[in-house]
Amino acid sequence: MLMYNKKKILIIIPFLIAIALVLFVYSLKITADKRFAEGNYQLASAQYSKALKSYNTAKSLWPFISNDPTFQRNRELVQSFFDDLKNSPAVTVFLKSTATQEDINSLMENIKQMDGVKDVKFISKDEALRRYKEKNKNDELLLELVTADILPESIEIYTIDMPSIEQQNAFNSLRQNSTIIERAIQSSFRY
Secondary structure, three states: OHHHHHHHHHHHHHHHHHHHHHHHHHHHHHHHHHHHHHHHHHHHOOOHHHHHHHHHHHHHHOHHHHHOHHHHHHHHHHHHHHHHHHOOOOEEEEEOOOOOHHHHHHHHHHHHOOOOEEEEEEEOHHHHHHHHHHHOOOOHHHHHHOOHHHOOOEEEEEEOOOOOHHHHHHHHHHHHHOOOEEEEEEOOOOO
């Protein structure tokens, strides 16, 4: 009788382990689906960083979710948004028309010395016009109205990450003490 019970137990244990494993895997899939749904809601609500985090969590829980075309499209959309942000300036500084090349070079060197600055680019009037034409190539009226003379020279500041309060304070101090900065515009959304 005892031998019969041991055989039963030996047969039942692998079966119970298999059931527990199936339930565990199923719970991972359900959780991944929930994170995917959260990501879709966050994407629709323009909460891009939260959406990307939800999509990445879903993918880590259930790698097969990557086969879902909607998941692929939405995750790629959010990822490309962040890639574009990383390649766009955190701050654009518009210069006064009286700025000399020496003043501009000095300002650029001071900005390069600031913590968290990845790159600094000077944008000439001609480059500004080229970009303007590219952006508005389908609107003849806008193209006719603008010439290089009316566009200001500028400096684009690229940062490693979202500028900290200390970095913003350092830049604000630099901006207030500069005689060649007309206006500075910080990107409204950073990663």
